[in-house]
Amino acid sequence: MNPHETPQPETPFTEPWQARIFALTVALNEAGHFAWADWAAVFGRHLKDTKDGAGDYWRAWAAALEEMLASQGAAGGADVAALAERWQAAAHATPHGKPILLENAGPAPEA
Amino acid sequence: MPHDHHDHDNHLDPMDARTRALETILTRKGLVDPAAVDEIIETYAEKVGPRNGAQVVARAWDEPDFADWLKRDATAAIASMGFSGRQGEHMRAVFNTPRLHNLVVCTLCSCYPWPVLGLPPVWYKSPAYRSRAVIEPRAVLREFGLELPGDVAVRVWDSTAELRYLVIPERPAGTESMSREELAALVTRESMIGTGLAKVPA
Known part of the structure; x- marks a missing residue:
């Protein structure tokens, strides 16, 4: 949580796949495949199990998106x-x- | 795939391979357009950031009418400056005063006002900040180097998917003759989340 741990300026993504999974989620929401509130509920549940760290955050994000798409039958x-x-x-x-x-x-x- | 001379030792991180697989499936099904995905990445990796919010704060300091509008209808006031869209559909501006300090968190995940602040910093997304900001805000603020006097109340706002908050920090003393741009340069990202104050001019 220490704000001084990360160098400035901070980029939101440390690896390309993080940007990709983020943008896929936003694109799917914008195309009407799920509401953002529904996404936040699933993502929040996955985040509960994470420890500190950007990598954990984006892995939880990816797992949440996979769960949503699997439950919708869009991608098993x-x-x-x-x-x-x-x-x-x-x-x-x-x-x-x-x-x-x-x-x-x-x-x-x-x- | 046989391990022969075609193997060039390129290896994808498993998350990278899985993300590519997901995008391939979604693209083949026509659920996403890769060009739209590229555009979203470019926007949030490079274009949108806390300088937008700093312009909102500087204008609120400079124009009492605009500050009033922000208090009444932050979504419209902020949109009038061209900052609207994803995750900024329903905004609320919360104003610091000499007796009240506002702090924003998202205890569920990482809800954050993208149009004015870009994507959240790592610490905002961390489990420690998300849980402790509500339980012991003063201790959290101390870790950010912010020691508030005992007579200043701390109010914590929990962002949701529906409502996002922007803290309007107090205008520092000694800034009366500053231009809008000079004022905006004093407004840090932390001051708009509440984990810091606006910078005092040197």
Whole structure:
């Protein structure tokens, strides 16, 4: 909580995925997929289990969004996990300095 | 994927891979537009921040009519300066006085007035601040270096998804001849949350 722990100026995101998960949530809210009050209730529940730290905060954020999307049937946990593995494979197949594209993982196993 | 010469040792953080997967699914289903996601990141990583709120405070110090408007209808008064939208739909301005100090927290999560302050600092989101600001506000303020006299009451406002607060700190003495820009430079982010005061001119 010490305000002097963080250097100024402080950026809201310390890793790109944090910005991404934040913006996905705002975009979904704006497109009408859930109300912000409903989001805050789910997120607040996930935050209860966190300790101090920006990383914990954004991990709780991501877990809350995954829970909301799974309960709405928009993105199931197993699908997310399978696709995350494909992204990891794509990263391994992409040379340093080149953008990581999902196609780099090779042909999709299904469809 | 066989471990062959195609492996370039790029490795994604598991959270990174999961977030990419989520975005891929949402994009394929047409639920989000990646360009809109990019625009949101650019806005909050670079454009919106506490300098907006500082302009609101400086104007309130400078224009009694504007301060009155802020007290009556903060949402409209702030929107008139071009600061509106996400998480600023319902704003309330709370004014510090010589007898009252206001402090803002979100005990549930991290509700915060984005249009005027940008995204919250790490400490605002921390479990310690969220729980202790309500229970022992004076101790929390001391940790921020703010020792309030005993005759100053502390009022804690708990933000919600519906209502966001902006603290209007007291105008420092010795600033009577300052321009609006000079005044705004005295207004810190902490002073608009209540964990600090406006800077005193050197």
